[in-house]
Amino acid sequence: MKANIMYEAGDVRVEDVPKPQVQEPTDSVLKVVAACICGSDLHPYRHMHAHEQGGGEPMGHEVIGRIDEMGSGVTDFKKGDLVVVPFAYGDNTCPYCQEGLQTSCVNGGFMSGCQAEYVRIPQAQGSMFKLPDEIGDDSPLLPSLLTISDVYGTGYHAAVMGGVNENTTVTVVGDGAVGLLAVLSAKKLGAQKIILMGRHKERTDLGVEFGATDVVSERGDEGIARVRELTNGEGTHVVLECVGLMPAYDMSVGAVRPGGVISRVGAPQYEEAAVGFGSLFRHNITLTGGPAPTRAYMEELLPDILDGSLNPGRVFDVTMGIEDVPEGYRAMNDREALKVLVKP
Template identity: 50%
Template sequence: MRAAIYRGPGDIAVEDVSKPEIESPTDAVVRVTHTAVCGSDLWFYRGESDREEGSPVGHEPMGIVEEVGEDVRSVDPGDRVFAPFKISCGRCEFCRKGLHTSCVNGDSWGGDNGGAQGEFVRTTEADGTLVRVPDRYADDEATLEAVLPLTDVMGTGHHAAVSAGVGEGDTCVVVGDGAVGLCGVLAARRLGAERIVAMGHHEDRLELAESFGATETVAARGEEAVERARELTYGGPRHVLECVGASSSMDAAIDLCRPGGTVGYVGVPHGVDEAGLDVFSMFQENVTLRGGVAPVRAYAEELLADVLQGTLDPSPVFTKTVDLDGVPEGYRAMDEREAIKVLVKVDH
């Protein structure tokens, strides 16, 4: 089969590799039809995080089940499925508590199971990981493109909103205008927020945020952005969604949060250790920090139900579409901010 392979910073190659096969009774092999390039992929692409050269990449698969192990009960060959960015068993202590990202039997997509930016993947825990799309939608392209963000960015944005405690009638601020931040806007609206302020640096993305439900936007930078967000929320919101992960965005989220409020953070941390976290100001203002890596499998069914009934559509975050050979171009486009998120359609 063919798959995208990391060859070093700035270098993604599409190569012939071994097709994954059933190795355990709990395995399933999925023929990938749709996948994506994620903003978190850019960290290793830019050389800002470690990754083994020669490893397959991608963690947002959707496709058709090709083969299942003898113990698999939830899906059959021929089923349309999607999978979160983290493989999970669904039966351990942490999965039962909705914390699938801490699964004791968990796995990633980047090892010998194929990588999700390729023609096939193997999930080591099919029953706990794969989410079946009803047959009536299995070939509905518009619906499938709306479902695909549930593999990562929509579930992650939702986790930010849930962690921040967003509810009916609330005011919140979303820090970040990438795909996760934009999905955070959708999630806050879905949870009933009355006012949603989106903060970012790109006018086109902030316009998309408005179409997703943001009532105001802030395009300023630094302290000016924090002050503007405070003005719009009459001294700061009680609910802040941090959807970037940089030290500057984390500082901004904490700074503008109203005393007694909560910051829901889901951005993959980079540079926070070096810059330090202002714990003392959080202590003084009783600001709560909640979140972490999003257990998107825990949210999959409820978000899927909304997509299928037409009340949730995160597909506009895909602003560029490529085929498998175009994956290297997809990375370049996202790295240079020419695309918010890249959709990959895999032909067989």
């Protein structure tokens, strides 16, 4: 089969590799129907060092596919079922999973190798989420359904962890796919004022359609001042940080009001951040967030997609075949594409 392999920064190749096999009774193998390139994939694309022993990393952690094979421990599914899989797999039965924190599953881990024609799913019984039988491989709903694997579920997790409701004002830092779907999520949860911090007009225009009431294109201190200007000098109750870089965190600290919440879902590319007396502690600011247990939200997010009331799949602005995935990385890295859908 063909699969996308990354060897080092900027070196992405589509290669012929062995088709994956069931290795454990809890495994399944999917024939990939739709996958994609994530903004977090750009971190290794920009910074990954070559392995000392050579070899590369199978890429991709978001997938919809049809069950091709199942281990003996996978029940309640049948071959041919169309399923979506969260970017973090888990058994969905351990104490953490039962509390809706599948990203901390004792038997879990993070998906890889989804930018391929077939992919192995560990802990398939707990991870796979069956889609309705009437959804075909060419359904116009597929892009939106794929977003519940990661980016919509992640944006929603940011809003949930931030406690967004009809009484909260919200700032979203970042106009990537997660940031735009954090806007959509904040709107879904009732926020009346949603400030989107981003400077790419084609993206922020979509953010406005998703529910942003204001757009702040300035960055740094100027951006913080603009958010405060829009909130009577107070800042917002909740800041959803959807980037993961230090400047985004610094803007979040500057934009949140006393007693507010910073909810981070951008995978942080830093270890040190201001949390002491002069930043968060003094003003009783809560810092929360983390990798999204998207499996926990799938049942909740699915109905709005199926009935057409929400269309999170609009974040996909380019569709490519598996052979063109390296070009998809380049396009996203160069800001020529927001998010690339991959149809093997």
